[in-house]
Amino acid sequence: xxxxxxxxxxxxxxxxxxxxxxxxxxxxxxxxxxxxxxxxxxxxxxxxxxxxxxxxxxxxxxxxxxxxxxxxxxxxxxxxxxxxxxxxxxxxxxxxxxxxxxxxxxxxxxxxxxxxxxxxxxxxxxxxxxxxxxxxxxxxxxxxxxxxxxxxxxxxxxxxxxxxxxxxxxxxxxxxx
Amino acid sequence: xxxxxxxxxxxxxxxxxxxxxxxxxxxxxxxxxxxxxxxxxxxxxxxxxxxxxxxxxxxxxxxxxxxxxxxxxxxxxxxxxxxxxxxxxxxxxxxxxxxxxxxxxxxxxxxxxxxxxxxxxxxxxxxxxxxxxxxxxxxxxxxxxxxxxxxxxxxxxxxxxxxxxxxxxxxxxxxxxxxxxxxxxxxxxxxxxxxxxxxxxxxxxxxxxxxxxxxxxxxxxxxxxxxxxxxxxxxxxxxxxxxxxxxxxxxxxxxxxxxxxxxxxxxxxxxxxxxxxxxxxxxxxxxxxxxxxxxxxxxxxxxxxxxxxxxxxxxxxxxxxxxxxxxxxxxxxxxxxxxxxxxxxxxxxxxxxxxxxxxxxxxxxxxxxxxxxxxxxxxxxxxxxxxxxxxxxxxxxxxxxxxxxxxxxxxxxxxxxxxxxxxxxxxxxxxxxxxxxxxxxxxxxxxxxxxxxxxxxxxxxxxxxxxxxxxxxxxxxxxxxxxxxxxxxxxxxxxxxxxxxxxxxxxxxxxxxxxxxxxxxxxxxxxxxxxxxxxxxxxxxxxxxxxxxxxxxxxxxxxxxxxxxxxxxxxxxxxxxxxxxxxxxxxxxxxxxxxxxxxxxxxxxxxxxxxxxxxxxxxxxxxxxxxxxxxxxxxxxxxxxxxxxxxxxx
Numbered sequence: 001x002x003x004x005x006x007x008x009x010x011x012x013x014x015x016x017x018x019x020x021x022x023x024x025x026x027x028x029x030x031x032x033x034x035x036x037x038x039x040x041x042x043x044x045x046x047x048x049x050x051x052x053x054x055x056x057x058x059x060x061x062x063x064x065x066x067x068x069x070x071x072x073x074x075x076x077x078x079x080x081x082x083x084x085x086x087x088x089x090x091x092x093x094x095x096x097x098x099x100x101x102x103x104x105x106x107x108x109x110x111x112x113x114x115x116x117x118x119x120x121x122x123x124x125x126x127x128x129x130x131x132x133x134x135x136x137x138x139x140x141x142x143x144x145x146x147x148x149x150x151x152x153x154x155x156x157x158x159x160x161x162x163x164x165x166x167x168x169x170x171x172x173x174x175x176x177x
Numbered sequence: 178x179x180x181x182x183x184x185x186x187x188x189x190x191x192x193x194x195x196x197x198x199x200x201x202x203x204x205x206x207x208x209x210x211x212x213x214x215x216x217x218x219x220x221x222x223x224x225x226x227x228x229x230x231x232x233x234x235x236x237x238x239x240x241x242x243x244x245x246x247x248x249x250x251x252x253x254x255x256x257x258x259x260x261x262x263x264x265x266x267x268x269x270x271x272x273x274x275x276x277x278x279x280x281x282x283x284x285x286x287x288x289x290x291x292x293x294x295x296x297x298x299x300x301x302x303x304x305x306x307x308x309x310x311x312x313x314x315x316x317x318x319x320x321x322x323x324x325x326x327x328x329x330x331x332x333x334x335x336x337x338x339x340x341x342x343x344x345x346x347x348x349x350x351x352x353x354x355x356x357x358x359x360x361x362x363x364x365x366x367x368x369x370x371x372x373x374x375x376x377x378x379x380x381x382x383x384x385x386x387x388x389x390x391x392x393x394x395x396x397x398x399x400x401x402x403x404x405x406x407x408x409x410x411x412x413x414x415x416x417x418x419x420x421x422x423x424x425x426x427x428x429x430x431x432x433x434x435x436x437x438x439x440x441x442x443x444x445x446x447x448x449x450x451x452x453x454x455x456x457x458x459x460x461x462x463x464x465x466x467x468x469x470x471x472x473x474x475x476x477x478x479x480x481x482x483x484x485x486x487x488x489x490x491x492x493x494x495x496x497x498x499x500x501x502x503x504x505x506x507x508x509x510x511x512x513x514x515x516x517x518x519x520x521x522x523x524x525x526x527x528x529x530x531x532x533x534x535x536x537x538x539x540x541x542x543x544x545x546x547x548x549x550x551x552x553x554x555x556x557x558x559x560x561x562x563x564x565x566x567x568x569x570x571x572x573x574x575x576x577x578x579x580x581x582x583x584x585x586x587x588x589x590x591x592x593x594x595x596x597x598x599x600x601x602x603x604x605x606x607x608x609x610x611x612x613x614x615x616x617x618x619x620x621x622x623x624x625x626x627x628x629x630x631x632x633x634x635x636x637x638x639x640x641x642x643x644x645x646x647x648x649x650x651x652x653x654x655x656x657x658x659x660x661x662x663x664x665x666x667x668x669x670x671x672x673x674x675x676x677x678x679x680x681x682x683x684x685x686x687x688x689x690x691x692x693x694x695x696x697x698x699x700x701x702x703x704x705x706x707x708x709x710x711x712x713x714x715x716x717x718x719x720x721x722x723x724x725x726x727x728x729x730x731x732x733x734x735x736x737x738x739x740x741x742x743x744x745x746x747x748x749x750x751x752x753x754x755x756x757x758x759x760x761x762x763x764x765x766x767x768x769x770x771x772x773x774x775x776x777x778x779x780x781x782x783x784x785x786x787x788x789x790x791x792x793x794x795x796x797x798x799x800x801x802x803x804x805x806x807x808x809x810x811x812x813x814x815x816x817x818x819x820x821x822x823x824x825x826x827x
Binding site: 016041 | 760762
């Protein structure tokens with residue numbers, strides 16, 4: 001089953017470490033310092049946005065019925081494998097920005113040279129090597145997690161179950177008193 | 178459990194790392210792993226917390242904000258952060274110097290003080306230099322005047338710090354021209370804090386010059402006072418033999434480890450550990466005797482003056498406790514990890530903090546008072562002795578590794594010896610450099626840093642320099658790294674050095690790597706370089722000399738201060754770990770290029786130790802060529818890229 005990035009905005013401290021590691025993971029430079037000193041314009045695919053008292057790191061959700069795939073006139077955006085990440089082929093992308101307009105999350109961005117669109121590729125190279133995506137690895141608080149969908153659901157159900165059980169317990173005690 | 182060799186190259190450390198890993202006791206390297214990845218903004222130096230409009234950070238890639246809320250750019254933010262590091266480092270060194278000056282004052286005032294003036298010759302020389310009248314005065318009166326004069330340097334508000342006059346004339350002129358001649362030690366540190374307050378100094382170069390001024394106040398005053406007055410109180414070091422590494426901890430002894438920086442307490446512990454009554458008490462507990470060993474610079478202080486063995490350098494402090502045979506670890510200030518407390522909770526070891534400035538979790542605090550020094554030292558030694566029977570025999574693990582060493586070199590003895598007892602002079606050293614027998618001289622100093630495999634940087638740089646006939650001077654944790662690897666033995670010349678150094682070492686009987694002391698003793702290296710300039714034939718300033726400096730594994734703010742006074746004194750300085758400023762391109766360019774126009778020295782960042790050594794050698798060769806000196810006398814593995822142009826044929 002596929003893995004997804006789970007966001008917990010309550011744990012995000014807006015340090016933007018995910019942005020830096022993402023940018024580094026998608027560039028040529030071996031280190032941040034090397035990129036800065038060489039003037040290499042790295043670009044992050046994850047963006048930390050303010051949301052009231054919280055901050056939320058956002059990247060492509062890799063939608064199952066992805067509007068970006070539907071609107072792409074050159075079929076540059078595809079999902080090569082079932083449940084796998086949605087990817088943009090920079091060669092066939094003409095930079096029309098249809099995808100940018102229809103993305104409900106605002107996570108498809110124009111590349112720094114303006115010739116194509118870029119977004120999160122779920123760090124395919126890293127995940128194939130058994131590593132977590134760069135943003136998840138970078139997060140010092142666990143606000144970003146890379147998890148099996150099934151596993152995530154099971155965890156959620158268990159939490160909900162525990163809550164229901166606790167609620168009944170409390171209610172039962174009240175009955176007694 | 179096997180621990181990767183990547184963490185350290187030192188055999189005793191590798192053995193202990195396997196031991197603590199098997200016992201599931203985390204140490205600095207594990208905490209380093211837990212910190213990964215480290216914040217990129219912090220590494221690049223482009224976050225600012227100096228006011229509460231922030232915290233602000235600059236997007237290093239130009240997509241997000243390029244300025245903080247006040248408008249500060251990456252260059253301004255990084256410069257402000259950097260000079261605050263200098264201020265902290267200069268404060269640490271200088272407070273050490275201040276404590277030594279205070280102790281000299283006490284020794285001068287009170288004839289019954291436990292501290293005495295041990296080096297009359299040095300005191301008289303200092304008195305003459307400082308313009309203290311000695312005619313008709315007894316030793317304590319002279320010491321009183323010298324101590325007051327030294328004390329005055331810290332709070333001096335105008336004029337120039339006295340020892341700056343020791344520097345080559347040319348360098349002093351550069352300092353005055355750039356407006357960085359330090360007025361007083363404390364004043365420059367305070368001014369850095371003022372300049373970096375919101376809305377004060379916002380010119381990156383001017384901010385750096387403020388930092389340089391504080392750093393020079395460290396190197397040519399605070400640290401130099403610490404060295405000079407320690408020599409007066411505890412004797413100028415002399416060549417001494419000893420051993421280094423965890424293997425010096427003998428399980429049969431009551432073992433006391435002193436760790437930290439100032440020699441004031443450790444000198445008294447040295448005396449107390451020889452107390453007949455306490456030694457007898459140790460024997461009555463079944464121990465063979467009382468063994469003393471040091472860690473970090475306090476180790477270097479008592480090694481240089483008493484030949485007390487060294488247990489290890491910075492990253493070995495927790496491992497010393499994990500041997501299970503340390504009955505007390507006594508700490509004062511600087512580079513003492515708070516993690517020691519938790520480690521001592523796992524063992525019988527008593528951790529004893531002694532400075533009112535530095536308390537530690539799980540430590541017992543016995544405040545050191547210079548007025549009752551020996552009594553307190555005896556109390557602490559007694560605690561260690563009484564703790565000896567509490568050892569858990571089943572948990573003892575002491576590595577066998579330790580290496581012999583020769584230490585105790587100073588600006589006074591190290592090179593004058595080349596001229597012989599009756600003709601002390603720097604001439605033979607300068608002649609050696611001018612003839613090309615010595616290609617140059619390098620200083621390798623600084624800390625350990627778990628970002629770099631422990632000791633590898635220090636050893637690889639030293640070996641590459643020696644191979645290429647560059648004489649190496651070391652201090653601090655770098656010196657301890659070399660000691661453990663056997664580089665501080667005269668025999669090391671045969672194994673590691675080029676033919677030129679071999680000839681000199683054989684003739685004089687010195688090791689190819691010279692241990693000049695603790696980190697405040699880098700002031701000794703400044704004096705050595707100045708003496709080389711004054712001896713003549715190698716240019717007008719330190720910047721002209723075929724010399725270079727390196728700090729391959731540095732980590733502390735003190736190291737930043739040292740780096741800056743080295744560069745501002747004219748030294749080409751290679752750092753293994755870059756300064757945390759690389760998110761600021763303009764500032765990085767200034768510190769690695771532009772600053773040379775002002776002071777003759779500059780920084781380079783190179784993490785690969787062999788490449789770093791070669792950058793130093795390239796610089797040395799360039800300076801040789803500029804002085805029209807010949808290339809190396811003998812064939813060397815890394816041939817010069819630059820050679821002096823032969824005088825044009827008529």
